[in-house]
Amino acid sequence: MTQQLKISIGQYSDKGRKETNQDFHGICVPTEPQLSSKGIAIAVADGISSSEVSHIASQSAVTGFLEDYYCTSESWSVKTSAERVLVATNSWLHAQTQQSQYRYDKDRGYVCTLSVMVIKSTTAHIFHVGDSRVYQLRDGALDQLTDDHRVWVSPDQSYLSHALGINPQLEIDYQTLPVEKGDVFVFSTDGVHEHADPNFIISAIQSSEGDLDQVAKTIVEEAYRKGSADNLTIQIVRVEEVPSPEANEIYRQVSELPFAPLLEARMNFDGYQIVRELHASSRSHIYLAVDGDTNQTVVIKTPSIDLQGDPAYLERFLMEEWIARRINSAHVLKPCLQTRKRHYIYVATEFVDGQTLAQWMIDNPKPDLETVRGIVDQIAKGLQAFHRLEMLHQDLKPDNIMIDGTGTVKIIDFGATRVAGMMEVSTPIEQINLLGAAQYAAPEYFLGENGTSCSDIFSLGVIAYQMLSGKLPYGAEVPKSRTRAAQRKLEYKSVLSDDREIPAWIDEAIMKAVHPDPRKRYDELSEFVFDLHHPNSAFLSKTRPPLIERNPVIFWKVVSFVLMIAIIVVLGMKSTVE
Template identity: 35%
Template sequence: MLGFLNDYYATPSLWSVPRSAQRVLEALNRWLYRQTRAGDAHLCTLSVLVLRGGRAHLFQVGDSRIWRLREGRLECLTRDHQRPLGGTRVLTRAMGADPRLEVDYVSTGLLAGDRFLLTSDGLHDALATEELAQGMVGPEAPALLAERLIEAGRRLGARDNLSCQLLCVDSPGSADLNDRRAALDERPLPPPLRPGMELDGLTVERELHASPRSQLYRVRDGDGRTGVIKAPSVNLEDDAEALQRFALEGWLLARLRGPHFPRPLTPPRPPGCQYLYLEYIDGVTLDQWAREHPDAPVEERLYLADQLLNGLRALHRADVLHDDLKPDNLMVDRHGVVKLIDLGNAHPRGGDRPGSTHPQGTRPYTAPERARGEAPSERADQFAAAAVIHEMLTGILPWRGHYRRAAGRPLPPMTRLNPFVPHGVERALARALSARPEDRFHDVAELRAALRRPGPVPRAAGGDPEARIRLWRGISVVLLVLLLTVLAVK
């Protein structure tokens, strides 16, 4: 059990409980199975109870049990994996018995006052259901009540292993995404804000951005500290899917850590309507940066590309897919750090995500398979990042954004547009922009590594289209003279 706890809490916080528990249990089962195959029997039963947000998650292998006492009624929430054989009972499922693990999973809501009891077969075979229920209540601490249940089992002559754990729920948690959605649903949408207006102790200074989906306002608190309010547009009042995505973005930002994501702040007063309160990023969007720095050297642009891939790698390591990378969703702060500022279309893998399966990204940066309606993936994000980097280096999108017509065609030479793009960078982006996802890099870390080894920078003349035209004209003249000479000889 200690191994499960250590490994479970080492999984990414954005993973769902079933995903985290299943990964950990499978790894533990493989280790136990190897020990058993080596001759050292490591078969065991396992019951796991995880409380997260407003729900209880139960995982069961073997014949231990998990009980719930609610309003005086005791209910067993698990089923035993055993069958009778020769007058005794044998396990049909156990940890370490098979390399492939089959786990029963149950999820149930929590109520204040719920009590959960985990028991080994020695205890629940010795005590009747009524005796277990009576032993679970009382003014004593749960640990003391559990010890008394063990003592009762011993008095009744239980011969098998006696163990139990008792857990009392004072109040359900509220960190779960579903709980966050429900809490947001209870709050109204904020009205359009104007400079000087106050919202929950925050004074609006000016509007930073407005779109059909959201508005961003620069605000300051009573101590003069600056922040940003991101509010859903009033146009979304009847769009439940869009509001769910807005709730998901706040939930993700509250759990992501690192320099490439906006930092959530706590407003002076509890929010009275739906919005996100985030740190103010002193910088510009990547699109605006490109317009303000038309003569920036390739090295500086590649540094920003490296920052972008660092942020995307951190997102993928947290098991989240962005699915809407584009220059307007990226900011460059005054320290040159690229930040992923819009996660409204993100997909946390292993967890529920609101919304349809239709493409969510912005078409000029959307991978071909996503445009066809396939599921989002790390390699689709990689394609979008490569498209952004290509545009940053050359000023235009690869194949000018016509990916369907360009299927199977090589990437046009980038040196025609920017003669200082290293050949290694061009080769790396060509691979990341492959029409077939399986032909791209394994992950964005590999793409980043390839861009960090760009090779020599081409000479400007070599990349000059006019120079190449003059070269081929010269070669053509020489070939024509040779041909006329041969004909004259004949």
């Protein structure tokens, strides 16, 4: 039986001996598919006592996170999603203080501590700022997982060194740890953990008979009896079940749906009328078809029957549609809206009436520079749509790029795409580091390293180079270079030639994009695109010819002047000696 992530929850909060409760807490347990794709979020915040509005900060921080986190892209990692939300929340709180009467006294503004945990699949992600705490109870030991961001001036006086809303920039502690069935996590504000003895907390949780709310209340009452003068809040989370790998949505599709048969012209397939086969390989079959409901021309892609025993390939096949549905760009192939129940494993996409970039380069062996720029610009826009969602394409090559009749360029294949958010989901299918076409793959892949956005920039640089020269910047040497020493010996061959009018600074831009060391490439696609259109001053000074070539007369005048000065100095020194 497929297991899903399941927890038990106990919570309790009280104002204690204070007039108002400045703490705030919350938990969000979504239903599928967000339970698998985004996980369960738990948050607790504690307002600072010097502020009369910090309760607003606490409530805004917790509710804002629990709402906004689930609005972030499923393709983002937990870390990216949570940090984007927390940074935005911090900016809002800080702005509220700046616009209030407390702008010159930040300790009285919209400030609070915050501890957040997101349990996704079998991993807990912890984000922390301030002195609220997260503990883990396992094997009878209560271990503090977070550090208090508090500076002690004396035994009786201290202040928060980090808090939400106190500064325009936010420093967040982040860590991950594996989650097992039976793990218990305890979230508390300082009104509880500074007074309730850890042994009491352990005993109360272990002796509970399932009512964790009552346990939470008992611990708060104990802290109050021990003299706590602060607000008191505690959350107890017990992991009842961790998800089985089979809970992965894509894995279920692989397991449940049968393979499509070989399709032929005029055949009716799941409501599509097959027109003809467009392409066939050992890995997939691609057909031109017409949707029977909309009369729209589409493309049907089915996996090869020979690979039905390869679940890793099938998962990647289905990931292509998952990825396409989350990218909205005119330069990325669009999937068809699925309006009917699917009976087989296949992908339906829009039909691009045009040719691949590989064929285009054959038909246009010497394109002008402006045309090359236009194509690179459009490919870069498509790649940026991937990168904004924390996706790496990893297989950018001319065969995976289409140019339609209007000149619009589209990236069409996502079989090797790496999605940060999906890498966090457990699956029984072995994940491998996919390489695209070897001649376009970045050198770091051949060292067994994971790619970055700079890896896609390398592939785009190779394509730009090939369009301008018909060749590859390192020939066939990159796939052979499987050590750092070998990669340092790779020699870039200039794209400049006697029969093409290409500025030297264009060559410098491409050379930087395809540098063997990813740290020496462009950090962003936009920088590469900009340098293809505008001379980079660094490249101009580097490629500027020496003075003797630009103006020989001035060069020799300068040399003569320097020699004259040198002779005068020598003669002066000689006369002084005499």
